[in-house]
Amino acid sequence: MQVLIILSSNDPEVKWNAVRFGNFLLNEGEDVTLFLNAGAVDLYAGDSEAFPIAEQAKMFALSEGVLVA
Known part of the structure; x- marks a missing residue:
């Protein structure tokens, strides 16, 4: 399945959790x-x-996650 996570918060905890969730999905x-x-x-x-x-x-990128800004 293809998953898109849209992140618009500047809160460090929200950003950290969004990338962690992305890593979980990649795994x-x-x-x-x-x-x-x-x-x-x-x-x-x-x-x-x-x-x-x-x-x-870094883990996200090494696991072939796509980062778009």
């Missing part, structure tokens, strides 16, 4: 596209120890 064999809109375009803003967005985004 389940789905084709995932993550579309960044509005405040989410700066995906790495808010990256921290509590919300490691960059780490999740």
Whole structure:
């Protein structure tokens, strides 16, 4: 199945969870596209120890997830 996740929040926890969800779907064999809109375009803003967005985004890209901004 093809899945599109539209992310428009700049909240670090929301961004982290959206990318984690994308990684979960990729691990389940789905084709995932993550579309960044509005405040989410700066995906790495808010990256921290509590919300490691960059780490999740790297896993997303290495797992052949598609990131569109």
